[in-house]
Amino acid sequence: MTTELLKTEGLSKRFGALAAVDGVNLTLPSGRLTAVIGPNGAGKTTLINLITGSLLPDAGQVYFKGEAITRLASHQRTRKGLSRSFQLMNIFSRLTVLQNVLLPVLSRHGSTLKPLARVDDQAKAVAEAGQILKEVGLWEVQLHPAGALSHGDQRLLELGIAIAPAPELCFLDEPSAGLTPVERAAVLGLIRKLAVERRTTFVIVEHDMDVVFSLSDWIVVMNRGRLLAEGPPSLIRENLEVREVYLGEELSA
Amino acid sequence: MADRSPRRLTALVGLLVLALFLLPWVVGRYSVYLAIQILILSVFSLGFNLLFGYTGLLSFGQAGFFGIGAYACAKILLAVPNLFLGLGGGVAAAGVAAVVLGFLSVRHTRIYFSMLTLAFGMMVFSIAWKWRDFTGGDDGLVGIPRAPLEIPGLWSLSVATQERYYYVVLVVSLLAIWAMYRLVHSPLGLTLQAIRDSESRAEFAGVPVRTYRLIAFTIAGLYAGLAGALLTPLENTVTPPIAHWSTSAEPVLATLLGGVHVFGGPIVGAFLFFMLKDIIVRFTQYWLIWLGAIVVALVMGFRGGVASIFARR
């Protein structure tokens, strides 16, 4: 039984004369792994920023599970079940790997404001954070400072932090950027696994077409701030407009 | 920030605390006076570092709250000579001011925040200097009694001697240090550090960043106010320079000296600060230029402070 998790209506954002996102109407049902693709400057990251609250739109609305969240602060959207990872590495570099994941968990439990309790005593939260680390494969390095991890491990940590608030809808901005093929396979397998086990609906922004076509149930194509096309991979592959936009480079399959 | 050998460290701290309690029996009057100053600066600096080292906010205006704590305590003690009230009132006044000024300041980026703290700190200084009728202007307030600890009608303990007052400051400081220790190792402490490392990531972890920054700012203000309130009965006078930006520089230097990212850094730094000041002031009246030179030297080459020497094991 799928629900309509996210809906945007006429979402727009301009930077000066440039319409980074121009009247986007998007619907995302639960349980469907969606990839958002498009050439550079198509507005993909801006769209994510608008939906997750990093930016406020000039026009349009965003609905999450039927509720208007258009002007809510990011942390409030996270509380409602929306989360994201970042294109540029964004982890708590001085904290340990465990603490990185522990924070969102504590936040979800509402335990962050206890000034005299000990972090180590929050047994339930610590256990949950440990579980997440096991799932992403970082259990061994949990006491290392996050900044000391390899690039690939940091990407895994990003993923771990993104799913730690137990979101229903999770946006991943280029989750495999800068990874070796082996690391990439690991991350993607992980996303698939998490989608099933945690019943999280993932939306990934990606440039790598192999990733996109092998992983996603649905593809959304953006160009110049507008939604060009959307559909299952097979249909998108055949779509002439989409091929044209990409000048046949990456769709040579 | 994991302790490598918690048992050894706890034993060391225990010994230190014992030594502090025995201090007046072992050293002379001047050294006890110095020890009180060091304890006060430790409290002041711990508050500052909660903001800087743990939350990533650099405040150049903490002396404003230090001054408010000192003046509030003074006004109270001149009216009602009860040390509990004086200290409590000083802390409360500083806390209220911190909430108000913090609200205006924490919604901004870090550079802007630092600028605002300098401006607001000096605003407090200007008020202390100009509002003659209330603060005594540049003459300040004098004749402030070293009031007794008193529960009216029930119990009263005189702390008029410096020795007795030392114990008051020692107990209060130890409590404040213990509370700060618990705080930075709590979920709140973890949240503040996360905000320092990545504000945007913290937002997406569900943390209302501005609110938590305001909490940190308020606590720092409370600690500064406590330090100021503790100073008033020691010196028996309060004058505007305690709210000046050059006073704001003291916890900054102490923290840089001792180590920004170590809990005990500000305390070690407070000790070093007074050792250095004691030496320098014997040779020249121009202490600020040396303070500035040390800050510059630390920033250019020694950002980890003394603690970084020990960390390179």
Place this chain on the structure above:
Amino acid sequence: MDAIAFQGLIGLSMAMYLWLISAGLTIIFGVLRIINFAHGSLFMMGAYLAFTFYGQLGLPFWLAILLSLLGVGLLGLVMERGFLRRIYGIDEAYQLLLTFGFILILDDAVKIIWGGVFKIPAIPPFLDGAWRVFGRPFPVYNAFVIAVGVAVAVGLWALFEKTWWGRIVRATASDREMANAIGVNVPRVFSGVFVFGSMLAALGGALGTPVRVVAPGIGAAMIIQAFIITVIGGLGNLKGAFVASLIVGILSAYGTLFFPVFELFLIFAIMAVVLLLRPQGLFAR
């Protein structure tokens, strides 16, 4: 009514000192993205140097100003090249701490080198006297200061809009990596801008020599006012800095007239209101 208009003119001349120091601060921030907390101290050094050359050594006024600009420019160069440049890559908090250390050093340095407070030297004869404006004597020197301030405003506009150097600076300000890629020597532009901004501050200090007291502590007072102007006008916004300087200068003048005790507080109150209602500044884009 005349009294009010007259006081407004006085405020206008006061505003020009604020404008000169704020302009320098704004330009440096716009390009280097750093705030030099010691910028007020540079203003103060400009005042002290000009005072020494004009008031103590008796050099011609224009020469004294020129020499003080050069002196402070050199000081700015040392600050940027010798210190700030080495810590560009690290946490910006340390850049602020460094410049804060500079304030401490410079504030005591002037006490060591020059000692205490001095007598104000005489206004140069060709700028002395007063004009009858709104029925009161308006000092010619104040009009001179206003003229300089406006000339600087126009000059800066022309510099950044019309000249080759101005265009390079603007390019570096908006995207330093891009500027570097097209061959701009970014470190040199940084030094140049820092020195330029420092000299503007020095000009403000130097201009005050025949009419304002030279004393330690004026640096700190000026940097606070410059910060307030930056808050009101918007960080990095030159036009905003100009208008905000006018606002603060003129309102201070009225404050001194009508609410002498709380005149300083009035400025902070305005800043607080702007912070509450329009935190990005009145003129931010």
